[in-house]
Ligand SMILES: Nc1ncnc2c1ncn2[C@@H]1O[C@H](COP(=O)(O)OP(=O)(O)OP(=O)(O)O)[C@@H](O)[C@H]1O
């Protein structure tokens with residue numbers, strides 16, 4: 001997504017959530033420095049996977065398991081948002097792509113990544129410890145940021161893991177995007193998650209316009 005278009009939305013999110021842009025920028029630089037030709041995937045690999053394809057974006061709402069019964073995963077290229085990866089791996093489904101800020105069940109993400117999933121690792125001001133911990137255990141990485149993009153750290157648009165999956169799919173030319181495992185009205189979440197889901201709903205609505 002063009003950063004000029006994203007920046008005002010990003011500033012509103014920072015204000016609303018109380019996050020720091022400097023923190024996000026620092027994380028993007030740390031992530032950038034950790035990436036090299038042997039642990040990274042090329043953007044062209046992601047594009048080949050997504051362009052012209054029917055994409056299934058899996059969010060991690062409790063309805064995910066139920067929603068998965070209603071589709072044939074084999075009909076889609078699958079993008080898993082963070083914790084949704086574990087739900088898929090437990091069903092012996094390896095997502096084609098994982099989009100994560102590494103605060104879900106990362107052990108399952110490492111298993112899927114070893115089995116071939118490209119992993120879009122998002123750096124932000126509150127996960128620098130996770131970047132340091134887990135990036136050395138991953139391969140086929142694409143770097144991601146919600147702040148200004150760098151050469152090897154992309155901003156596809158979106159904020160929470162789930163809406164970032166959808167923005168990635170749109171940016172790289174998906175033919176269609178089907179969402180499963182999204183419940184923006186989930187009451188069994190803490191207040192911070194509730195706010196994140198409010199932004200997720202708004203960003204996904206914006207994507208559909
Ligand atoms: N009811 C829901 N509960 C949790 N996630 C949801 C829900 N509905 C949609 N999602 C999407 O699924 C994504 C992955 O969920 P998960 O619980 O793994 O998020 P998370 O990584 O803990 O959250 P975050 O990193 O966004 O704080 C979320 O980022 C969100 O966009």
Ligand SMILES: Nc1nc2c(c(=O)[nH]1)N=C(CO)CN2
Pocket residue numbers: 019020023024101124125126146159160161196
């Ligand atoms: N600074 C900051 N940025 C985020 C955070 C977070 O907790 N802190 N959580 C996100 C959810 O995926 C996405 N972006």
Ligand SMILES: [Mg+2]
Pocket residue numbers: 082083100101102103104161
């Ligand atoms: Mg996460």
